Amino acid sequence: MSDRILGVIGVALAAFYIWQATLIQESFMSDPVGPKTFPIIIGVILGLSSIYFIIKPDPEPQWASVGRTMEVLFAAAVLFGYAYALPIGGFVLTTAITAMFLSWRLGAGPVQAAIAGATISVGIYVLFGVVLGLSLARGPWGF
């Protein structure tokens, strides 16, 4: 069933892709192939392989339980949040919080996770920021 769903999504994606490809503006200077043809070929391959999934799906994969799936999605949300917070809050603080969260969700106790988060954040800051001179995000405090 999962493969069939993938196939349906794939066909929709391929159709959308080909439709978008036909909308690409032609420019006055063009070559015999033009900017549309190759994307359309790719879209067709995408669509054909997706149709194959619908006709002949693989055995059902082992999906995670609902709880674990939520766990993954929530972690992704935290990482998105981290991406936005990084330039605002500075590297050390936001990284410590994110690493603490991940460590906690991977099974560390709250205190362990807090220590791990702080250690990872400061460790990376010292190693990459101070020793190797990489430009890390500067927050209001400059670190």
Added chain:
Amino acid sequence: MDALSSLADGFAVALTFQNVLLALLGCFLGTIFGALPGLGPSNGVAILIPLAFTLGLPATPALILLTSVYYGAMYGGRISSILLNIPGDEPALMTTLDGYPMAQQGKAGEALALSGIASFVGSFFATWGLVFLAPQLVKVALLFGPAEYFALFTLAFATLGGIASRNQAKAAFSAALGVGIAMIGVDAQTGVPRFAFGEVHLYDGIDFLVAIVGLFAVSEVFIFLEHRGEEAHAEDASKLVNRVTAPLSMLRKTAGTMGRSTVLGFLAGVLPGAGASLGSFIAYSVEKRVSDRKGTFGKGDPRGVAAPEAGNNAAAGGALVPMLALGVPGSGTTAVLLAMLLALNITPGPLLFQSNPDVVWGLIAALFIGNIILLIMNIPLVSLFVRVLLVPPKYLMPAVAMIAFVGVYGISGSTFDLVVMVLFGLGGWLLRKLDVPLVPVILGVLLGGQMEVNLRRELTISNGDWSALVDSWLSITLWGLAIVGFILPIIVGSFFRTNVGKGRSRESDDPD
């Protein structure tokens, strides 16, 4: 001997203080990446690329660092195979079959020493193979025009799943996905934006480094979150190691095994898309057929440890041949290494040997140096790495994720890239669940643009005549190989699958 004098120049490049230090660091990190279950060579290299890039390393040192990681991971995978019965990375899967039984019989030290020596033999001779074969391949590649390159890219995609591939439709799907992503951005030839939806960030296209780190490193974190609490415990591993030496008689007995496996592994590596897992698999199965007269394979036979280790290390060297000579990677990790080269504005292929010989030969010389470093690290100092195995994932994976973020943020300093990276991480996690291989996506993102450029160049030359794609014997051969390579796994794949289907060998797991 042309190659030998070039190699001597290469040693002059590689033997600077900085480069030896980077080789040392790469070998060390690589062995750790290899040894830790869940992190493999392509993950390790993917995480380090943005870092090497933002640190501003020039091409040669950066490549030395990353290929040392690659070689190191091939050595390191065996440690957890032997001690824990969990392959540290996919190529080390076959080593569990005889390595773990040896450890259970109290011979963990012998198994580690023997597999270390086998790894050395495999990669040492494979590096020699690289020295002599790559320049020959370059001579052929110099005859390539755009039509031949287009056929070559098709060949790479068609054979990417390898001979043990499960579902060719999924490989095609993922390759199309990757090439499709590569189309995003301003078209280089006509200057019109494609698939950008008016988003300024998309005009530049999707940075392949962002895609790679997301697909490999971030999705690995999600996999760990999903499987929290299921990982095996490694507490007793350090007690298992007695003295790490192999008796001479054992080495003499396995010398033939190492020789055969090195040749087979190297050939498997040179084939596009096959990679080190196939190398170790073929080496083990052939060795079993040739020398398992008393039925001792699978019960702790030293030859069963030597064969896959020589095989996968030889394949790692072999996979570098098409990557350097043709610009078409032979495996997942070499695809990631290709990303490194492209990020540095170096186009691999025949011109690399002419215009940047110092990069190629410096790299090859560094591989020889790295091999000796790895032999020392992996036999006398192996207990150091055994201790690293004891670091639980709950501390390790957050650090890996944060380093991935630092690397990508360092390239552009843009939140947009980080968001795209997490999206790729989620996508990679989903695709892995659905058993869609990730390497074709990467290769598509990397090579899609090149592929289209070559197609359009050829058709511009031929004035729009599509038959120009098949009008030389070279391109017809390549098309033929591509078709055979795509169809063959459907016919013989079931045979390989029944043999290799033991343990965790999902196609989409961290590739080599």
